[in-house]
Structure formats: C-alpha cells, structure tokens
Amino acid sequence: MAFICEPGQVRPDVAPGALHHLKATPKTVHWGYFDAALAPALTVKSGDLIQAEAITHHAGDAPELMFDDTVETLFREIPEADRNPGVHIMTGPIYVEGAKPGDVLEVRYLSMTPRCAYGSNLAANWGYLYKEFGETERVTIYQLDANTNYAQALYAYDFPGKYLVPGTITHCPVCDRQPALAGVRVPARPHLGTAGVALDVMGRISTIPPGAHGGNIDNWRIGAGATMYYTVQVDGGLFSIGDPHVSQGDGELSGTAIEASLNVLMQIVLRKDLAIPAPLLETPNHWVVHGFNEDLNVAMRDASLAMLTLLTDHVGLTRPDAYSLMSVAADFAVTQVVDGRQGVHVRTPRDIFASAKAAE
Numbered sequence: 014m015a016f017i018c019e020p021g022q023v024r025p026d027v028a029p030g031a032l033h034h035l036k037a038t039p040k041t042v043h044w045g046y047f048d049a050a051l052a053p054a055l056t057v058k059s060g061d062l063i064q065a066e067a068i069t070h071h072a073g074d075a076p077e078l079m080f081d082d083t084v085e086t087l088f089r090e091i092p093e094a095d096r097n098p099g100v101h102i103m104t105g106p107i108y109v110e111g112a113k114p115g116d117v118l119e120v121r122y123l124s125m126t127p128r129c130a131y132g133s134n135l136a137a138n139w140g141y142l143y144k145e146f147g148e149t150e151r152v153t154i155y156q157l158d159a160n161t162n163y164a165q166a167l168y169a170y171d172f173p174g175k176y177l178v179p180g181t182i183t184h185c186p187v188c189d190r191q192p193a194l195a196g197v198r199v200p201a202r203p204h205l206g207t208a209g210v211a212l213d214v215m216g217r218i219s220t221i222p223p224g225a226h227g228g229n230i231d232n233w234r235i236g237a238g239a240t241m242y243y244t245v246q247v248d249g250g251l252f253s254i255g256d257p258h259v260s261q262g263d264g265e266l267s268g269t270a271i272e273a274s275l276n277v278l279m280q281i282v283l284r285k286d287l288a289i290p291a292p293l294l295e296t297p298n299h300w301v302v303h304g305f306n307e308d309l310n311v312a313m314r315d316a317s318l319a320m321l322t323l324l325t326d327h328v329g330l331t332r333p334d335a336y337s338l339m340s341v342a343a344d345f346a347v348t349q350v351v352d353g354r355q356g357v358h359v360r361t362p363r364d365i366f367a368s369a370k371a372a373e
Contacts, residue, residue: 057110
C-alpha cells in the first residue's frame with residue numbers, strides 16, 4: 014500500500030489536464046441528495062481541473078444581497094417537492110473516468126472565492142441550544158470585506174415560525190432588522206461544508222448527515238490549499254460539491270456557518286494505490302481524519318480508530334507507537350453537533366515525521 018505522502022515531504026505535482034467549467038443550472042445541480050442513478054453533469058479524466066459554482070441554499074435569507082440571475086433561476090425553477098430529503102444545493106455529479114469502487118478520489122481544492130460580499134448565519138431549530146433560546150430562530154447577515162478577509166454582522170432579524178423549507182426566501186426589506194455584533198470582526202475562511210461521492214445504494218440519500226462518502230462534514234479546514242480523499246463507491250465516483258461557507262467554528266453550534274456561495278477551483282486525481290479508513294483531509298500542516306455517529310462518544314472512538322489505522326498503514330508505525338503518539342501529539346475536536354450524525358475530527362501534525370524520515 015502506498016503512502017498518501019511520504020512523511021516530511023510535500024505533495025508530488027500532478028500535471029493538470031483539461032480545465033472544465035461547471036456552472037450551477039437546474040440541469041447540473043441536485044437539491045438535497047446524493048443518488049448513484051444521477052446522470053453525470055460533467056465527465057473528467059484524472060488530473061483535470063474543474064472550476065465549479067457552489068450555491069448556498071440560504072441565499073433567500075437576504076435575496077436582495079445574495080441573489081444573482083444564476084441563484085434566482087435555481088430557486089425559481091427547482092420545485093420545492095424536488096428539494097429532498099436533505100437541504101443542500103449540490104453541483105454535479107462529476108464522473109471520473111476509470112474510477113472504480115474501492116479507488117480513492119484525491120480532490121485538491123486550489124481556490125475558493127466568494128460569489129458575493131454577503132452571507133447568512135441561522136440560529137436554527139436544529140441548533141444545539143435551540144431550547145435554551147426559547148425555541149426562536151434568528152438570522153444574522155454578514156458582510157465580507159475582501160481587502161481585510163474579515164466579515165462583520167450587517168444586521169439580524171428573528172425568523173417567523175420555523176425554518177423548515179430548503180430555499181426559504183425571506184422578504185427582509187420589510188422585516189424587523191436589528192443591529193448585531195457591533196465592533197466584532199470574524200475571520201473569513203471559505204470552505205465547503207458538504208462534498209462527496211455517491212453511495213452504492215438505491216435511491217436518494219440525504220445530504221444532511223456525513224459518512225464514509227464524505228457528505229456534510231462541516232470542517233472549516235476543507236478550503237483552499239487542502240486536499241480531501243474520498244473512497245469511491247460506484248463507477249466514476251459521481252462527486253458533487255455544495256453547502257459553501259465563508260466562515261465557521263468547530264461545532265457549528267447554532268445550526269449553520271456563515272452560508273455564502275463560492276466559486277471553487279479543484280483538481281481531481283484518481284488514486285488506485287490507496288485505501289483510507291475514513292474521509293481524510295490533508296492540510297499543509299496536518300493529517301485530519303473524521304468519525305461520525307449519533308453518539309458523540311462513538312464518533313470520538315471512530316475518529317481514534319481511523320487515525321490509528323492511518324498512522325499504522327500509511328506512516329508505518331506500530332499500533333502501540335501510534336497509540337502513544339496520538340495521546341501526546343494529536344488534537345481531537347468536535348467538528349459539528351447539528352447534522353444528526355455528529356462529527357469528531359483528529360489532527361496529527363505532518364512535520365513531526367521529518368526526523369523519522371531522515372533517520373532511515
């Protein structure tokens with residue numbers, strides 16, 4: 014079995030192939046689901062580059078700020094009855110030539126650029142502290158400053174009733190706008206909340222829970238400069254992206270991040286020499302693996318075992334050595350607690366293996 018990347022080394026270059034443009038249209042998005050029966054929106058070869066549009070399903074929280082012609086067309090032409098069983102607008106799927114079940118898609122995220130200067134955060138009915146806030150829901154609209162790479166709250170409003178319909182449109186020019194977070198700036202870190210391959214099951218699978226296919230992982234580190242590894246489950250992989258964010262903290266406590274549409278440039282490399290224990294994230298400084306379960310304790314255990322497998326199979330440590338290293342050098346954190354299936358991620362620094370490589 015090959016290493017993902019030799020300890021202490023940088024990623025080897027893969028010559029880029031063709032550059033494809035995947036725009037978000039009613040024919041190239043699927044709203045709320047993964048489905049292995051979907052026809053590909055795009056077919057690529059290993060190494061190809063894809064410039065894709067990822068559209069937030071929360072654009073209706075401030076349509077006068079977050080809509081453009083493309084977004085409005087999706088909200089207008091995709092019927093509410095076809096937005097299920099999940100909530101996210103997914104662009105794709107992308108068929109990778111030669112990809113077979115058991116292979117791995119190495120997705121290199123090269124850039125993520127906000128589509129507009131605004132985003133929305135919802136304190137939702139699925140938020141972790143919903144009952145503590147009297148079962149009320151609140152939208153906070155943020156404005157992005159591209160020069161400073163920060164976001165500030167523009168205004169907030171209480172949402173009437175329950176926010177249940179994917180693609181809800183709020184007519185906020187006539188709503189009760191309130192000031193919010195005066196003097197506070199939030200660092201922008203654009204990333205994808207949801208991305209993954211189709212599952213080898215019949216019918217639609219909700220985009221809400223994360224799993225072995227990827228899905229709604231909601232790790233803010235899945236941004237420009239990061240690489241994700243997804244295990245292929247069906248021919249071609251059928252990879253899709255969605256749920257774009259411009260900032261989020263670990264936990265995603267209120268129910269959402271700052272939800273905002275992104276333009277994403279990525280390279281997809283087909284790997285037939287790898288087997289990974291769980292959706293794997295590689296950043297310039299860390300390896301990150303994930304565990305998911307309705308019980309946070311089980312998610313923690315699954316993340317631990319996934320990192321144990323990574324360190325033994327891909328770094329070559331013995332199990333006792335890997336266990337010791339995880340306790341003294343790996344950082345565990347809660348990825349999110351609001352997607353039904355909760356998430357834990359564990360980060361191990363890559364540079365700690367440099368001396369081991371030099372000693373060989």
